[in-house]
Amino acid sequence: MKYISTRGKAPALSFEDAMLSGLARDGGLYVPEVIPTLDHATIAAMEGQSYEEIAFTVMRPFVGDTFSDDDFKAIIAKAYAGFGHDARAPLVQLDQGHFLLELFHGPTLAFKDFAMQLIGQLFQTALSRRNERVTIVGATSGDTGSAAIEAFRGLDNVDVFILYPHGRISEVQRRQMTTPTEDNVHALAMDGDFDACQARLKDMFNDFDFRDGVRLAGVNSINWARVLAQVVYYFSSAVSLGAPHRKISFTVPTGNFGDIFAGYIAKQMGLPIDRLVVATNQNDILDRCLKGKGYHKGDTVPSISPSMDIQVSSNFERALFDAYDRDGAAVAQLMDELKAGGFDVSQGAMQVLQSHYDSGRASEEDTRATIKAALASTGELLCPHSAIGVKVAEEQRVTGTPMITLATAHPAKFPAAVEAASDVHPPLPPRMDDLYDRSERVTRVPDNLDALMDHIRKNIRS
Ligand SMILES: Cc1ncc(COP(=O)(O)O)c(C=O)c1O
Numbered sequence: 505m506k507y508i509s510t511r512g513k514a515p516a517l518s519f520e521d522a523m524l525s526g527l528a529r530d531g532g533l534y535v536p537e538v539i540p541t542l543d544h545a546t547i548a549a550m551e552g553q554s555y556e557e558i559a560f561t562v563m564r565p566f567v568g569d570t571f572s573d574d575d576f577k578a579i580i581a582k583a584y585a586g587f588g589h590d591a592r593a594p595l596v597q598l599d600q601g602h603f604l605l606e607l608f609h610g611p612t613l614a615f616k617d618f619a620m621q622l623i624g625q626l627f628q629t630a631l632s633r634r635n636e637r638v639t640i641v642g643a644t645s646g647d648t649g650s651a652a653i654e655a656f657r658g659l660d661n662v663d664v665f666i667l668y669p670h671g672r673i674s675e676v677q678r679r680q681m682t683t684p685t686e687d688n689v690h691a692l693a694m695d696g697d698f699d700a701c702q703a704r705l706k707d708m709f710n711d712f713d714f715r716d717g718v719r720l721a722g723v724n725s726i727n728w729a730r731v732l733a734q735v736v737y738y739f740s741s742a743v744s745l746g747a748p749h750r751k752i753s754f755t756v757p758t759g760n761f762g763d764i765f766a767g768y769i770a771k772q773m774g775l776p777i778d779r780l781v782v783a784t785n786q787n788d789i790l791d792r793c794l795k796g797k798g799y800h801k802g803d804t805v806p807s808i809s810p811s812m813d814i815q816v817s818s819n820f821e822r823a824l825f826d827a828y829d830r831d832g833a834a835v836a837q838l839m840d841e842l843k844a845g846g847f848d849v850s851q852g853a854m855q856v857l858q859s860h861y862d863s864g865r866a867s868e869e870d871t872r873a874t875i876k877a878a879l880a881s882t883g884e885l886l887c888p889h890s891a892i893g894v895k896v897a898e899e900q901r902v903t904g905t906p907m908i909t910l911a912t913a914h915p916a917k918f919p920a921a922v923e924a925a926s927d928v929h930p931p932l933p934p935r936m937d938d939l940y941d942r943s944e945r946v947t948r949v950p951d952n953l954d955a956l957m958d959h960i961r962k963n964i965r966s
């Protein structure tokens with residue numbers, strides 16, 4: 505299995521090299537050269553299997569000979585052992601035909617743990633046998649950063665620096681990143697929004713002196729392994745509702761487009777997905793684009809679903825690559841136009857995108873109303889991101905096809921917003937009881953590439 509860049513100019517890499525490289529050297533994102541498929545019988549056989557067994561079947565074809573079967577099984581087992589639910593990703597029925605996929609039972613209470621816990625294990629195995637070390641730099645709107653710090657804290661051969669937008673994440677998210685005491689993890693509060701953090705991260709990858717000097721690696725969904733791990737729960741949830749013998753639809757609260765793109769990969773692999781619905785908050789660039797209005801940036805307006813306050817949606821590049829018939833030069837041109845404000849999607853590419861993705865948006869008021877209504881009608885307390893998914897799913901579902909909405913975070917990560925909408929204070933799990941008592945360690949940094957690279961160079965352990 506080889507991985508190629510969405511911009512067509514970087515060398516093709518193995519799974520392990522693509523995983524450890526992060527961004528391709530032409531600025532693109534790695535994708536598999538060919539998407540492997542699973543036949544009907546293989547998918548049907550997943551019924552009744554554990555999450556770990558399904559994970560092995562789904563991910564194995566992408567990994568090639570990087571890990572032996574036994575090693576890969578052991579890595580998967582370790583990755584999910586610390587989850588707080590035996591099913592790992594349980595399904596809860598909201599009403600007839602509408603289900604919630606709870607993806608928040610991992611150590612940091614968001615769906616990011618599914619991939620990050622696995623990547624932590626994959627990195628450790630690969631780095632120790634290569635006898636190498638890396639510097640991970642990540643950009644976060646709150647959840648990727650906490651999941652990455654949790655997965656990599658205390659490791660000898662990894663230093664981690666996480667850029668988050670100062671003042672634009674929830675207090676629980678911030679404390680999850682600023683309270684770990686291990687000296688290999690660093691929370692950096694940057695002036696600006698998430699898009700600025702992600703842009704500086706990509707600038708670092710494109711500065712080859714810095715990149716090679718610190719041996720830069722990435723764990724955002726830039727990294728193909730992140731997307732891959734998220735494909736698994738589309739299979740596990742769909743099979744438990746009758747796939748592959750019937751079609752299932754999914755609605756996905758969307759920001760950086762990694763999670764919904766994982767659903768698209770599941771569909772390409774042979775999972776009978778009817779509709780993949782993108783749900784955005786008021787920062788609705790993806791909804792506008794999928795409705796044919798072009799991809800044009802505006803100001804990012806802070807919302808009660810801060811993890812989705814994103815306008816430059818990194819993985820949309822992967823979707824465009826397929827929509828433009830894998831023409832790397834065309835994608836590179838669009839990404840250049842995006843730097844100057846935006847681009848229009850050609851008619852042919854738009855038809856391809858619309859054949860795979862539907863979309864909708866939720867305002868702040870919609871989000872609050874959905875949190876309140878879902879609690880009253882189902883007893884389920886939703887985080888604001890999940891509420892956006894539920895609201896859009898309700899609008900888009902079709903009788904006869906089950907709809908699964910991804911619940912991407914635990915309500916306790918956003919207690920102020922959830923309490924304001926529902927009058928219920930969502931408690932943190934007991935293991936996090938002392939989160940507000942721990943002391944914080946954070947460095948305020950400017951939105952300045954040289955200053956950031958300087959800070960990272962000075963704080964790497966030798
Ligand atoms: C809680 C939560 N929901 C939804 C999203 C959107 O996911 P994606 O960026 O993969 O589209 C994010 C962050 O990305 C998130 O942290």
Ligand SMILES: N[C@@H](CCOP(=O)(O)O)C(=O)O
Nearest residue numbers: 644645646647648724725760
């Ligand atoms: N919402 C994310 C944004 C980064 O997304 P990623 O999937 O590319 O890591 C976050 O919580 O940081």
